[in-house]
Amino acid sequence: MFPGRNYWRKTKMQPTKSGKQRITAERYTALSRVGTALMSELDESRLLLLIAETACELTDASFAAFTLRPVDEEGQPLVASEGNLFHLAAVVGVTKQQEELFRRMPLGGEGLLAPIFRQGVPVLVEDALSFIPPKKVNQHQGHLDAAREAAISYAHGFLPVEGLQSMGVPRGHPVVRSFLGVPLLNRDSQVRGGLLLGHTEPGKFTQEDEALLVGLAAQAAVALENARLYRAAKMRAQELNTIFESIADGIALVDNQGKILRENSTARHLREILNENSAAQSATSTVLQAPDCYVNRDELAHGVALTVANEHTESRDYIINATPLRIPNTLSGPLADPHKSEQETFSGAVVVWHDVTESRRLLIERRILAETEARRALLQTVLDELPSSVYLVRGQDARLVLANRAAATVWGAPWPPGQPMADFLKENGIRIFSIEGHILAPEELAPLRAVQNGETVRHHQEVIRHPDGTTLPVLVNAVALDAHDLNVASFDLQKHSDTEQVPAAIVVTQDVTALKETERLKDDFIGIAAHELRNPLAILKGYAQTLIVQTARGNGPELADWQVEALQSIDQSSLRLVELIDDLLDVTRLQAGRLELHPEPTNLIALAKRTISRLQVTTAKHTLSLHTSLEHFVLNIDAQRIEQVLSNIISNAIKYSPEGGPIEISISVDSKKNMALLSISDHGIGIPVNQQAHVFARFMRADNARLYGIGGTGLGLYISRELVDRHGGRIWFESAEAQGTTFYIALPKQHD
Known part of the structure; x- marks a missing residue:
């Protein structure tokens, strides 16, 4: 690229006038060529090394060092030029040990280097050894101040180079006799660094070398700035590309003809889906294929709606917008026509697919939430006006969702929403008793039966006892529900899937104190x-x-x-x-709790036979029969009262079978539960389905019995149930209208 060191050495030994002119011309020619090389090199490390090598080659220096001051991404210095704040960037002509020494050594501008690093002017010294003061003087503070003042005077042209004062060289530094240093200035004329040359012999550098090195430093500054700008641009491009690819919306750049120049992964994925859907393709063709038509009319493609089904067959809603791109009208030729249309400055468009699925879903959810809250507020207002206690619970532990004002009056304390029923009762010292007077276990409470077992509890009588000892008789109805069907905003249903049933119950508690009286x-x-x-x-x-x-x-x-x-x-x-x-x-005795039982060991088989024989003589159209494999089965019961129960059931079977027929009584033993099981079946008129829930109520008689003209008070089944319950047993039935009825009675073998 340029002549070698030996050539320059030879020419310097022939100081003829023509030789000097030729050398100068060749040097500047070489400097021009090396400038081209510097402009094409964008790697800063190689660039700095190339500059140092070029400086040595052009000036025949023994070594060259390149120092720099730290700068930010914008090229502005991060530290002041004063002090040892420069670092070694490149060095040639020294040993490895010396290079390591320089890299560990803080570099700065003192002594002969001060004009270069602080004032930004070159320094050419014939023999540096002549500037080194005695050791004792070198360490004195006064000498340091004098050296700084001399550097300032030299920089302003008030002092020749011989007036500069050296601060010496550190241990291990190469021998320097001839010295030439020039500053490296940035575009704001701030000192960016310095290019320092040295030679072991005195008088090796000339004014031409200084001028040559100043030109090289200027080219080096431009090359460094280009490298920095290239590095910054590359970094910015990487950052922008990362941001571009990470944007959730689909973004594509298209030219005037609708050709896609660039797109992110989301846009690419959408385009692949659109290619498989002709209807969706037509919805976007206007935006993609001819964006210039919008710009010609000074319009934007705004708000084009599109619904796309993804690979999971899930529908996604998109709004497509197209924004025109216009390039600055910078011309290097003749002046532009001021009436030139905007179309000539239009370079394309940015097309954005904005996914609005979640935002629309969120808006729908907010609207539903607002509507639900409004309905709930209306519901709360209506419930608060009801005289009876009404409250809604959910979950296996019956947590309160909402309650009206009457509920707090019934309980005697406010029930906080979200609190389980058992915790509320315990916290407020509230106990619930049955009508017979025994305390109810949590699983026996109507709300918990509804949410845990899915039961519908109707007309369940309870007595609420408050902490002060007062009691309140109530009638409780609880209806089991699914919380998903209620659409109540305060439900915490996020933890449950749409298919998972969340138990809930609406509970109505009526104060029946006046009714009881x-x-x-x-x-x-x-x-x-x-x-x-x-x-x-x-x-x-x-x-x-x-x-x-x-x-x-x-x-x-x-x-x-x-x-x-x-x-x-x-x-x-x-x-x-x-x-x-x-x-x-x-x-009246049952209602007042004054009915007393007198249990004694009783043969149930004999009691049943006696009752059947007594009732058989009352009818000629019916045949009463007993089916059992037992000869005797002894229970601890009140024989008179159980006979009364059997008489009531069998009499009803006779009465409600007006056409006659068989009436079958069977007795068996449930050995697991240690209970006797009786059944009485007839083939009579049956009980209507809509009235079966009220059969055991007082004075209750089915409508079809009245149609058949069958009389009765409606007390027999009520008394029978109460008597069986007081024996610790259970009575129930199965019936179909016009087909007959079967009553079942379960009695424990031993009852306390």
């Missing part, structure tokens, strides 16, 4: 009336039977047939009235 008064009245009727009826029945018996025996005048028939009717009616009065008295 009314019922008590009614029961007292019925009890008093029934008790007062017993004596007249007993007298009436007794005299009627006496007349019948005595007449049959021939005592007294003989009665006519119609008189005997009348007496028998009086006797039967009196008996029916006595039975009715007994039922009414049993009801």
Whole structure:
């Protein structure tokens, strides 16, 4: 590229005028060529090394060093030029040990280097050794100040180079006699670094060398700036590419003809999907294929809606926007026509596919949430106006969702939303008892039965006992629900899938204190009336039977047939009235809790046979039969009351089978539960489905019984259930209208 060191050495030994001119011309020619090489080199390390080698070759220096000051990404110095803040960037002509020494050594501008690094002017010294002061003087602070003042004076032209003062050289530094240093200035004329040359012999550098080195330093500054700009541009390009690829929206750059110049991965993926969907392709063709038409009309392709099904067949909604790209109108030729259209400066468009699926879904969810909250507020207002306690619970532990004002009155304390029912009762000292007076376990409470077992609990009587000892009789209804069907905003349903059922229940608790008092008064009245009727009826029945018996025996005048028939009717009616009065008295005792049982060991088989035999004589159209493999089975029961239960059930089977037919009674033993199981089946009119839930209520009679003209009070099944319950047993039935009914009774072998 340029002549070697030996050539320059030879020419310097022939200091003829023509030789000097030729050398100068060749040097500048070489400097021009090396400048071209510097402009093409973008790697900073190789660039700096090339500059140092070039400086040695052009000036025949023994070694060259390149020092730099740290700069930021914009090329601005990070530290001041004062002090030892420069670092070695490149060096040639020294040993490895010396290079390591220079790289560890902080470099700065003191002594002969001060004008270069601080004031930015070159320094040419014939013999550096002549500038080194004695050691004692070199270490004195006054000498350092004098050296700085001399450097400033030299930089301003008030002092020749011989007036500079050296600070010496560090241990291990190569021997320097001839010295030439020039600053490296940036575009703002700030010192960026320095190019330092040295030679072991004095007088080796000339003014021409200085001028040559200044030119090389200027080219080096431009080359370094180009390298920095290239590095910064590359970094910015990488950053922008990373950002471009990481954008969730699809982005594509298209030219005037709609050709895609660049696109990110999202846009590429969408385009691949669109290629398989002709309908979706047509929706975007206007934006992609001819974006210039929008620009010609000074318009933008804005808000083009598109729905795309992805590889998972999930629909995604997109809004497509196209924004024109216009290039600056910078011309290097003749002046531009001021009336030239904007189309000539249009270079293409940026097309953006914005995925609005989630935002639309979020808007829908917010709208639904707002509507739900509005409905809930309305529901809360309606519930608060109800006189009965109404509350909604969810989850296996019956956590409160919402409640009306009456609920706090019933409980005697506010129930915080989200708190489980058991925790609320325990925290407030509230206990719940059955109508019989025993405390209910948590799993026996109506709300927990609804959420845990899916039961629908109706007309469940409970007594709430508050911490102060006051009691409140209530009637509880609980209906099991699925929380997903309620769409209540406060439900924490995110933890559950759409297919997973979340139990919930709506619970209505009615304060029946007034009803209980009314019922008590009614029961007292019925009890008093029934008790007062017993004596007249007993007298009436007794005299009627006496007349019948005595007449049959021939005592007294003989009665006519119609008189005997009348007496028998009086006797039967009196008996029916006595039975009715007994039922009414049993009801009042049950309601008042005064009915007492007298359990004793009883053979259930014998009791059943006795009852069947007694009732068989009352009907000729029915056949009563007992089916059992047991000869005897002893239970600890109140025989009179269980016989009363069997009489009620079998009598109903006879009564509600007006066409007659078999009535089958079976007795078996459940050895696992140690219980006796009785069943009474008929083939009568059955019980309507819509009335089966109320069969065991007082005074309840089915509608089809009235249609058939079958009389009755509706007390028999109520008394039977209460008596079975008080024995620790259970009674239930299965029935189909017009097909018959089967009642089941389960009694424990031992009852306390």
